[in-house]
Amino acid sequence: MAAAARRRIPRPAGPGCGLGATFRALRPGRLADVFRRRSSDAPGVLDADQTSEPAAEADEAQPVRSSLTPKKAGPTPKRSEAQAGRRTPYQAPTDRKSAAQRDRADRARKAQALQRGEQWALPPKDRGPVRGLARDYVDSRRGLSEYYLFAALPLLVLLFLRVPDVQLIADALILVILAVVIGEGYYIGRKVDKMAAERYPGVSRRGVKIYAFVRNTQLRRLRMPKPRVARGGPVG
DSSP states (O other): OHHHHHHHSOOOSSTTSSHHHHHHHTOHHHHHHHSSOOGGGHHHHHHHHHHHHHHHHHHHHSOOOOOOOOOOSSOOOOHHHHHHHSOOOOOOOSSHHHHHHHHHHHHHHHHHHHHHTOGGGSOGGGOSHHHHHHHHHHHTSOOSGGGHHHHHHHHHHHHTSSOHHHHHHHHHHHHHHHHHHHHHHHHHHHHHHHHHHHHOTTSOOTTHHHHHHHHHTSOGGGOSSOOOSOTTOOOO
């Protein structure tokens, strides 16, 4: 078997084949060809050169910053004028005493504005031109409903008495007072709603009848906001 394997191995055909031919292939002149840069590396070098060219062109395209300072639009304002035009931020009080004094001052200012009827200080139920018209109309007339408390309190005392005739009279008077208050409030509510529809056609009148009814049952000196129309005066 070994002899047959040795016979199958091909041998060099001539004197130029063998180790001598291999060393001749690796001569110094041909080693440079082995370690020479391949042609496939050339596009990478070209790409690097091409990418550097647009960067150089972009640097050349940028405008050169001028050393000249533009003229001012106007004279420099004084320090006092600049401080006067500057908005000062809100400064919170540093102690409780200062905070309490500021709160009292704010409440007093808002209470005075509420009495004068300024819109920013009014609660939502009192805001709007329709509610202002209702207040003016109620304040311009003298009604019986604002005095019902003076009659209702004595009648309540009579109801606790054990006299049947007195209790019967007190019940009848209370019913009369309720009828007067309801009838007057209904009339005032209808009148105010009609006036508001004529003067403010596009404004909502929702709840204005009840609003006028409630104000009509209050004493004039206890009404809030304070009346701005005298009794019998014109309704603005």
